[in-house]
Amino acid sequence: MTRKPLDQTEKLIIRLLQDDGRMATAEIARRLNSSEPTIRKKLSQLVQDGRLRIRAAADPVELGYEASAFIGIDVERNAIIKVATVLRQYSFVDSVAVTTGPYDLIVKACFKTLRDLYDFILVELAAVEGIKDSNSLMILQSIKNDGLIGVAGLEDGRVHESQTQGES
Incomplete structure (x- = not known):
């Protein structure tokens, strides 16, 4: 639909x-x-x-997370959506995206400890059927963590008085 x-x-x-x-x-x-x-x-x-x-939206460091990472995951083609569905269920996973390029999926996740990151990559991901390989990129400092601000179709993303006249 x-x-x-x-x-x-x-x-x-x-x-x-x-x-x-x-x-x-x-x-x-x-x-x-x-x-x-x-x-x-x-x-x-x-x-x-x-x-x-x-x-x-809050900085994960302020919430007590010690390690955050982007994880690129190479997946068997017929298992991409199944693997993405499994990964989105983890509470510490911030986002899961199907991508082009060297990785089929990119995951952003926040971990309470470096050991939790290690266990996720080497234990949890290894147990997910369809994953062929992964590559982690640790986040050293988050410069922007607000999500997307702005709405497509609005001039420069701001609400202008001229846009509000007569709308209902």
């Missing part, structure tokens, strides 16, 4: 929440010159459809 593209109001709601995930629907409605029930309904639908998740 193909989803319909986000409308301008939905994009603007997402952009405002990227700046302040705790912004009240009444404030979003005020900024977008729309009704609060309309914003509440659109926001609820975005969350229900899985098109928007509101969450906190």
